[in-house]
Structures are given as C-alpha cells and as structure tokens.
Amino acid sequence: MTSAHTFTAPKVVGLSASATTPSRTLSLLRAGLHQLRPAAERVTEVDVRSLPSQALLHAEVDHPLIASALHEVHQADIVLVATPIYKAAYSGLLKVFLDLIPQQGLRGKIVLPLATGGSTAHLLALDYALKPVLSALGARHILDVVYATDSQFESHDLLGRQPNEEVLQRLRAALAPLSETPSGVLPLSRLRAPSPERVPC
Template sequence: MATVLSVSGSPSATSRTARLLRHLDARLAAQGHEVIALDARTLPAEALLGADFTHPAIVRAAGLFDRADGVVIGTPIYKAAYSGLLKSLLDLLPQYALTGKTVLPLATGGSTAHVLAIDYALRPVLSSMGAAHILQGWFTLDSDIAVREDGTLALAPLPAEALAGIVDRFSAALHDRTASAVAARPAA
C-alpha cells in the first residue's frame, strides 16, 4: 500500500488537531497504509523562524514529504487562515514538494465562520507546491472533538461519519494512484 505522511500544523501540545489526525492515522493504518506522523511543533523553532533549509530536522522533514505517496495536512484555523507554524514548515520545503502526491487537507476551529479557510487559504498553497490531487478538505468544529480521560478521541457522530468517509476516499485515491504507477512501469 501507500506511504502517508500525516502532518499536524498545530503549535499546541494539547492539540485537538493533532489528536484528530492520530485518530484518522489509525484508520489509514488499518487499511494497510504505512502512516508517518509529523508534528510541526516538534521541529526546532530556530530552524523554522530562521528559514534554515539545511538544519538536519528540516532536511529530515523534507525527506518525509519526498518519501510519501500521500499527505494529510491538519491545521487549526486562526484568524481565517491556517497556522503560522504550518506556513513556516511549508515555506522551508522545496517548491514542488507535493508533486505527484495525493493530499487531504483538514482543519479544526472554533466557529463555522472558518469553514472556507481550507479552500481560500490552504488549497492554493498546496496546489502551488505541485500536489497531483487535492481531495475536498474537511473542517471540524472544536466542540465536536472531545478527549476522553484515557487520552483517546471522541468525535460527535456526524463529523465521525463524515471523516470516516473522507479518509476512505483518500485511501481509495492513494490506491488508484499507486496501482496506476505500478501499471505504468515498464516490464523488467
């Protein structure tokens, strides 16, 4: 199956966005994909803010993007846009780091007023980075995400059902792209 890079652009250590991504990662892994999690907040601030393209942690992160067949990008929405942390990371990647990749953008936020941020703020950046296929993104209200005492995630029923379908479509798109790539290879 495909390799999926699951990127959280949240700066918070108790991030609902990151927990939501890890929840969805489990579904992708159960479908046979290799899932690699990357929390942008764990990257060195001095490298991100200083635009240090050569910092070993940034080089490793760029390598993870290069290795992935598909990328799930999750971000909280602040002031109608994706996080500055995610912007800093994306700015340090090669211009066409998403070339040939299937991308699923996801966002969380406190109000439905931010729903269009995926399409108007994040999608253009992903497209400019060469993404082969950007699936319809999904916005989840913070109030629909709860963390149980054991640390697991509980989603409200409607978002849970919708996200399951979106992740399944992403998985199918990855399968279709990897099957096409295998079929296009010359016979040995």
C-alpha cells in the same frame, strides 16, 4: 491464464501544525492516520511544533530534524495536513513549514487537509488560503477538507478530546475515493473505521 494484482502499500505522513499539545488538531490528525494505517507501508507523524524554531524561521533545511521532516514528506504517497484556524487563516507554524517544501514538492501525492476551529465561520479559510498553497506546491489530488469545530469533540478518559462520530464519518467519506484507485497502486479497500481506542497517545 490467471493474473494477480500486485499492490504497493502507500507511505503516509501527517503534519500537525498546532501550537499546543495535546490539541484537537492533533487528535483529528491521528484519527485520520489511524484509518489509513492498516493499508499503509509506513505511517509517520510530523509535529511541526517540536521542530527547532530558529531552524524553521531561518529556513535551515540542512538542519537534521528539518531535513528529516522534509524527507518524510518527499517519500510519502499520502500527506495529511492538519492545522487550527485562527482569524480565518491557517497556522503560522504550518506556513513556515510549507515554505520549506520545494516547488512542486507535493506533485504526485494525495493530500487531505484537516482543520479545527471555533466555528464553521472559518471553514472558507481552507478553500481560499490553504488549498491554493497546496496546489502551488504541486498537489493535484486534494481530497475533500475535513473541518471540525470545538463542539464536535468529545471527552475521553484516556485519550482526551476526541472527534465525535459525525467527524469520523466525514473522515471516512473524505478517504473513500482512495478505495477507487486502480488496482496495483493503493490497497485501500483495507481501510477500517476507528475503534474506541482509535487514537494512540
């Protein structure tokens, strides 16, 4: 008798919490999403900056755009959370959005924190500030943080500032545990390294 494994392609959502666009933070997020795209059922990018500011600040979860963004997080199997680090803290935009996610809203999801900053001095902000918040929201499967400094981005004629090969290798290493997930859950053996045209505009 032969048996076949049935794979379920994951739904992936990326949260960008940079206050500017384009940005290094968004570039890093898109590099991560690109690595997951071949194995995913759906990949969605949520730019928190583009959500209506008053609705965010007043926690209007019934606002159509806010509700849609929260629904994407709710439906996702894998959540990439990308933020710039300012003064050893993750962005206020991200805080406001995370405050809208229901208690235990990240339970059962795989979460990859991504961050950018001026120097490695801010790296510990992720361990002491962001990861506890993600855990409080129910995240139990938090992958290794990928942090990139300003100097680890290279200029690209078409795509602007892009993460260098060292950062891309760390992205691949952070996502590597997904390929060890038991069969029947995530077909992430199909993960691929980004090509030169890896990050869409």
